[in-house]
Every structure is written in structure tokens, then in C-alpha cells.
Amino acid sequence: MMAAAPLYCVCRQPYDVSRFMIECDICKDWFHGSCVQVEEHHAVDIDVYHCPNCDVVHGPSLMKKRNNWHRHDYTEPDDGSKPVQAGTPVFIKELQNRIFASGEEILIRMKGEQVTPRYLERHGFNYPIGVTEMEALGLKLPAPTFSVKDVEQYVGGDKVIDVIDVARQADSKMKLSEFIKYFTKSHRPKVLNLISLEFSDTKMSELVEVPDVAQKMSWVENYWPDDSFFPKPFVQKYCLMGVKDSYTDFHIDFGGTSVWYHVLWGEKIFYLIKPTPANLALYEAWSSSPNQSEVFFGEKVEKCYKCVVPQGTTLLIPTGWIHAVLTSQDCMAFGGNFLHNLNIGMQLRCYEMERRLKTPDLFKFPYFEAICWYVAKNLLEMLKELREDSCPPPTYLVEGVKALIGALKTWLKREVTEPTSEVPDNIRPNHLMKELTKEIRYVEVREEEKKQERVELHLKHIISARRLREQQRHAPKVPSNLDILEQHTREVLKRLEVGPLEEVHGKLNKVSTASAAAAAESLEDNHLRLMLVNGRIIRDRPTSPSTEEAIQGMLSMAGLLCSPKPEKVASSQEPWWSSPNQCSRLEHREAPQHQRRLQGDKSPMDSQGNSSSEAWDNQGLPSPEMDYQYCDPSMSPPLHPSKRHAPNPPPISNQATKGLEHFLFFIS
Incomplete structure (x- = not known):
């Protein structure tokens, strides 16, 4: 006879890993936070917890005492010897007083109708784009009067969300209804930030349509098959709600995805760093350092740009850009992430960096390797069609496919020691890589032939020019009209x-x-x-x-x-x-x-x-x-x-x- 599962809390339910629980320091019993009205982000502030039964005898729980305003653990003695950590009140004040290069130096101002896949394919997507005239951008959003309570109505108050305790730069879970209650209070004991509410599977999805350029270029929208064994990634629609002084430290969006943001109301400030090889190397070293929160990464690089995004503005950030975000006033924004063909090499590099940094799966692009296999299959067909039509593929696509072939080979070798395969069942990986390599060789041979033709043509021009100079050197000089007049006058x-x-x-x-x-x-x-x-x-x-x-x-x-x-x-x-x-x-x-x-x-x-x-x-x-x-x-x-x-x-x-x-x- 099997023993019955132990029961906990006042509700006498078995342990549920998905629900936050807290232990009573008196009776040592465990309680669901939601059953005893203790939120997860509040638990860290409790020094000694008394459950509802024990606090009748021993009194209420004892809270931690604040000893500083510049450390994540505010109970540390403030002896002035420890540096300021990111997100703390002292850090936010210092950040607002720092001087940065103007974002106008790197921001490309465009109208909505100009931001098209054709434009980005021709000119590249390497710098942030700012859009204030939304017409023809294809972005559909609620009116600026849309409130956090409206979000709760469309999404549902019982939805469990991840929020960030900004002063501690730590995540915690809570119900959306609790966050909305916190957001609407005039007195907020701490700064909480919500940046991970993906609502594609809710009623609110009908109110939002992503920009056309993101929709048309997205790998998920173009290449993810409906019959895939893996669940489709939902990263296209996020609702971000942050109170004043919310801060997200420097990061690269998962999988090197590009991102679009639109500030519905309020204001956000972005601190942007270009993804040069040197800056990426510095970023990886900074991310893996034990004192990461004590070093402001914006001072480690040559230039960090400050870009203010006011209400009604859309910002598009390209692949790999390192950025931090400060919410300068209460704000609601919408955004989404997308992978695309323009910067395949950079996307793969960011993914491999995440693996080396041992980034938790929660903060990685869902089934990144699986979608890369789907993309490889589709790009093979694209290259074949272009070859049959005698149309050379664009350079960015050739370079991207080369990087993709290298990554796929690495992942197959890794399967021997780390069997976490994301290769779709209907794809033959070795055959696919062989065919892709063959198509790239066709392109390279043709490019080499064209290069040789250009060299030969250039040599012909040089020879013709030399011959013409020789002929002109030995040919008699043709007198001008004034020369004839002078000669005639002399005669x-x-x-x-x-x-x-x-x-x-x-x-x-x-x-x-x-x-x-x-x-x-x-x-x-x-x-x-x-x-x-x-x-x-x-x-x-x-x-x-x-x-x-x-x-x-x-x-x-x-x-x-x-x-x-x-x-x-x-x-x-x-x-x-x-x-x-x-x-x-x-x-x-x-x-x-x-x-x-x-x-x-x-x-x-x-x-x-x-x-x-x-x-x-x-x-x-x-x-x-x-x-x-x-x-x-x-x-x-x-x-x-x-x-x-x-x-x-x-x-x-x-x-x-x-x-x-x-x-x-x-x-x-």
C-alpha cells in the first residue's frame, strides 16, 4: 500500500512546484503564499515568518531592517566601502546624472511607410530606427487611454507573471491581479517592473498587430510549419508595464533577436551599445564576472548612446545591440522579438554566447535550434530557385547560410555528448547540410568567374588607355582656331x-x-x-x-x-x-x-x-x-x-x- 502524499498549508494540498510557498519559523510547516497573503517579492523582506496559527501566540512576523540604499541586500551595514549595485535607488540617481553620447548619432529617423523589408535588404538593418509617423508602418495598438486595468480585463487577473524587483534585480512570480493592485497604489514600498507578459494566446492579442516589417521578415511567421512537433514560439507580442525608476540592466535580447518597442504612454530611456567584436567580448566577460552588478557596463565601452523614447514613438533595435532600459515615468509599452535573414551570423553568435554563459532556458529563445533547421531547409529551396533563374543571391544571404552551415555541424557533433536534439523529424540533417554546401559552392564559383571577368575587362581598359595615350603622343597636334589665326597672321x-x-x-x-x-x-x-x-x-x-x-x-x-x-x-x-x-x-x-x-x-x-x-x-x-x-x-x-x-x-x-x-x- 502506497503512502499518501504529504499535505501542506491551511488548504491541505500536496506540494506544487509551480506555486510559491513559505516556511513558518515557529512550527516549520509550509504554506502557499497566496493562501496566507504573502507575495514572493514580500517574502525576502521578512526576517522571521509566523504562520497564521503561530502569530496568535508569538505575534506578527519580524521584518528585515534597512541599513543601506545602494546594495541589493539592504540589510548589509553601510560602512561606505562597498560599491553601488545596479537598480538600487542610489544607482538610479547616479544614472540620471551621467552624461552619454546622444542617441541621434546612431538613430535613423524614418517614416512608417519607409520601413519595409525591401529597404532593410538594400541598406541593411544595423542601426536603431526611430519612427514617429506611424502611417503605413502596419502597427495596430489600443488607444493611449488603454490602462493597466484594461490589461487585467483582457488577459485575466489569475495569470501568473514574472516581475522584477528592481532594487534587487531579482525575479519573482505573482498574479497579474496583484501586480495591477500594486501599480495603481499611490504608495509603492518597492519598484516592480513587468517586461515578460506575452499575450499572443489571450484576448488582448486581437487589439495588437505587429509592424509589417517584423511580420514579413520573422522566421517564426515565415518558416515555422504548422505540423511541427515542437510548440510554436510565442515572442511576437509583449506588454511591458513599469513604474517610475524601473531599470533593466544591460543585455542582448534572447537569440540575438531584433526587437520593436512602442511607448503607448509614459516614457522610456534606452542606453545603446553597438555590437562590435570588441564590445561583444567585453559584454561576455562582464556578464560572467562575479561583480557584474557593481560595474556599470556603459563605462566599459568606448561609446554608450542615450536614446529617449517618448509617448507615441516606435523604436526598432537590430540584432545583437547591447542595451539597458530606464523607465523615467510610469509607462505602458508594447513590443516583440523576431529572427530574420539579414543578420544570421550575429544571431548565431549571440545564441552561442548564451550557451557559454549558461543562460536559463526561461531567458532563451524557445526552440532556437529547431527553427534554424527549418530555416536551413527553406533557404536551400530559395538558393536552388535563384540558381535556376540565373539570379545571384544577395551577399547577406550567402554569408548567413555559410554561418548557418557551421552552426548546424557544431550542433550535430554536440549531440554525441549532449543529446538534447532539436532536429525536426522530417529533416535529414546530413543531406541538408551537403545540399546547402553544394549551393554555396555554385555561388562561389560563379562569383569567382565574375571576378575574373571584371579583372580581364579592367586589364582591357588599361591596355586601351595606354594605346590611346601612345597614339596621342605620336600623333601630330591638331591646331585650334586661335592657332590657325596666329599662324595666318604671321604669314x-x-x-x-x-x-x-x-x-x-x-x-x-x-x-x-x-x-x-x-x-x-x-x-x-x-x-x-x-x-x-x-x-x-x-x-x-x-x-x-x-x-x-x-x-x-x-x-x-x-x-x-x-x-x-x-x-x-x-x-x-x-x-x-x-x-x-x-x-x-x-x-x-x-x-x-x-x-x-x-x-x-x-x-x-x-x-x-x-x-x-x-x-x-x-x-x-x-x-x-x-x-x-x-x-x-x-x-x-x-x-x-x-x-x-x-x-x-x-x-x-x-x-x-x-x-x-x-x-x-x-x-x-
Whole structure:
């Protein structure tokens, strides 16, 4: 006959491991905390406990005496020699006075519509994102008037929850109804924080929808099969309720998950540290040290950023970021965790760190290894489809699969000594790893081929560039328009080598005309032909505006231009004689003067009755009032210098301009 199980408490029930019990220091009997109205977090404050039966005789329980405000065990004597511990009232006050780098240095401000999987796949998810404009983020939440009592109504007051005694940084269990009663009291003897209320399986789940980006990227939502032997992890929807001065020390979210937070009302302050290899190594050493609570980790690293998250703001924290949280005023927030493809390597690294730190299962991602096997199977199919479509996979995915293959191999080897297998029944692990390795080799070979092609193309460009430089080095220099003008001016100056002038009857005549005639004849062989039309010098082939402007500027400086009258001029591409109007005008105006000059007429009269000699100013240039047409000298024989009125012009210092002046005088 089996002995009956021992019965305890005033309720005379057997021992239940899930329920908190306390021992009476007088009668040594055990009692359920809920039966004797003693909460677990209150039990640590009792020095000597008297059960309801014993306190009738011995009086009420004796409480511990507070001796300090900076140690987790507040009964320690305050001799000033022990350092401040995290979460204590002294620590909170010091934390609020510390100076940190601004979170704006690393926080990416975005609108809800911008935070999409496509954006994160293109730009990476490596820095925290702050969202204040919620439209199109896909986040659905209760109104800001939603209270802690509403939470109790939707979740149920009997739900047992884990709360944190902030001053002691210790967990304890209590009913949600008791926590709500504590939260709504004006006097709170201690600071309690609730951060682990996952409500996916409650009525409150219908009031909350997670952001689209978290939903679409989540491994659990995309890869967890409905027929899995393992229960589906519920980490997508948390309700966080903390009173003022609640504090959670530095940590990395389980499994390296990314996390979204939304402050419904109140305010939270995040202290963020980038997950560099150096910072992660420091974090692991700090987490495993015996005096962890006495060292503020934010001072161990190069930079710790302070980020204030006010009411109505959503914060997304990427994989692996080390962070602590201070509730600066009573606050209700919602949040959730999700694994994804963008930072697989970092997620695996955080998981292995948790194993080395011997993190309790309660604070680890549920069935992390199982979901990694499911993900590996799905990523294999994805890689095959991309290869068949000749579409290279993104770099982050290739690197992630490589890290995943290494982790899966390690876990299989570990099974020999630690048989805690989470390999799903419908997966052949060795075959899966072999196929994944094969797909990665295909990608690497293709990448190597592309790299070789890029190198060859680069070499071709280098060779082509060298050949072009060699050709340019040995090729004759193509003269510019200004070079041609300068060359032509020099040739004209050489050809206009006229002798000294002598005065005959008060006029200046050339001693010799042979060189001038030879120059005129030689102009026909010159490849550069110039024409002055309405005060502008033009060529027999088009020139660039800059060249023409340069020429006009040179002539203007030398005073060789007369103001043109608006008049339609024949194209410089055609000879002057090709225009009948042009020829008739020249014949009508120029021929008579030419005849009179040949006859030695000293003062011919123009159509206006003015002397033609007066039409030239004191420099021998045409008067601005006169309209002269200049044509190609090779097509119209120049007048003999002795037959023309040529007053002696003053000298011009610029030799090239002087040559042009003589040249234009000559061809006119």
C-alpha cells in the first residue's frame, strides 16, 4: 500500500512546484503564499515568518531592517566601502546624472511607410530606427487611454507573471491581479517592473498587430510549419508595464533577436551599445564576472548612446545591440522579438554566447535550434530557385547560410555528448547540410568567374588607355582656331614686307609695290580664308563662337571694327559672288569709286554728297556711319597702294594686331 502524499498549508494540498510557498519559523510547516497573503517579492523582506496559527501566540512576523540604499541586500551595514549595485535607488540617481553620447548619432529617423523589408535588404538593418509617423508602418495598438486595468480585463487577473524587483534585480512570480493592485497604489514600498507578459494566446492579442516589417521578415511567421512537433514560439507580442525608476540592466535580447518597442504612454530611456567584436567580448566577460552588478557596463565601452523614447514613438533595435532600459515615468509599452535573414551570423553568435554563459532556458529563445533547421531547409529551396533563374543571391544571404552551415555541424557533433536534439523529424540533417554546401559552392564559383571577368575587362581598359595615350603622343597636334589665326597672321606679316614710305605731293606712297602684289597672289594658296562682313571677320568654314569672339575681341582692342548695321548677310560658306543681291550692291557702290580712284580723282563724292576721303577717320579706318562690304582678297584684286588715300596711322605696339591692321587695310 502506497503512502499518501504529504499535505501542506491551511488548504491541505500536496506540494506544487509551480506555486510559491513559505516556511513558518515557529512550527516549520509550509504554506502557499497566496493562501496566507504573502507575495514572493514580500517574502525576502521578512526576517522571521509566523504562520497564521503561530502569530496568535508569538505575534506578527519580524521584518528585515534597512541599513543601506545602494546594495541589493539592504540589510548589509553601510560602512561606505562597498560599491553601488545596479537598480538600487542610489544607482538610479547616479544614472540620471551621467552624461552619454546622444542617441541621434546612431538613430535613423524614418517614416512608417519607409520601413519595409525591401529597404532593410538594400541598406541593411544595423542601426536603431526611430519612427514617429506611424502611417503605413502596419502597427495596430489600443488607444493611449488603454490602462493597466484594461490589461487585467483582457488577459485575466489569475495569470501568473514574472516581475522584477528592481532594487534587487531579482525575479519573482505573482498574479497579474496583484501586480495591477500594486501599480495603481499611490504608495509603492518597492519598484516592480513587468517586461515578460506575452499575450499572443489571450484576448488582448486581437487589439495588437505587429509592424509589417517584423511580420514579413520573422522566421517564426515565415518558416515555422504548422505540423511541427515542437510548440510554436510565442515572442511576437509583449506588454511591458513599469513604474517610475524601473531599470533593466544591460543585455542582448534572447537569440540575438531584433526587437520593436512602442511607448503607448509614459516614457522610456534606452542606453545603446553597438555590437562590435570588441564590445561583444567585453559584454561576455562582464556578464560572467562575479561583480557584474557593481560595474556599470556603459563605462566599459568606448561609446554608450542615450536614446529617449517618448509617448507615441516606435523604436526598432537590430540584432545583437547591447542595451539597458530606464523607465523615467510610469509607462505602458508594447513590443516583440523576431529572427530574420539579414543578420544570421550575429544571431548565431549571440545564441552561442548564451550557451557559454549558461543562460536559463526561461531567458532563451524557445526552440532556437529547431527553427534554424527549418530555416536551413527553406533557404536551400530559395538558393536552388535563384540558381535556376540565373539570379545571384544577395551577399547577406550567402554569408548567413555559410554561418548557418557551421552552426548546424557544431550542433550535430554536440549531440554525441549532449543529446538534447532539436532536429525536426522530417529533416535529414546530413543531406541538408551537403545540399546547402553544394549551393554555396555554385555561388562561389560563379562569383569567382565574375571576378575574373571584371579583372580581364579592367586589364582591357588599361591596355586601351595606354594605346590611346601612345597614339596621342605620336600623333601630330591638331591646331585650334586661335592657332590657325596666329599662324595666318604671321604669314601675312611676312608677306607684307613693304619698303619705306616717301612723301610725294604731300601724300605717303610706297617705294615698292612688288612685294604687295606677290603677297596678294600668294593669298590664293592659303588654306585659311578670312572675310570681314558688316564689321565682323568670318572664315570660309564655320568657327566656334568662342573663336569668333576671340577674333572680334582682338580686332576691337586694335580699333579695327566698325559698328555693323543689321543686315542679312550671305552665308559665310558661299562665295560673295554667289549672291546676286550682294554682287549688284558691290558693283553699284564699289565699282564707281574704284574707277574714280584709278583716274586719280582727289575728292570723289558719295551718294550723299560727302567726300569719300572724309569717310575715313584720322587712323585710316572706315567711319562708323559708313557701310562697307569686305570680300575675299583672292577673288578681288587689291588696288595698288599708290592709287589709294593712305594717311600714315599712328604706331600700334602689339605686333600681331599691327599685322592684322595692315592685312585688313590691304584687302579692303
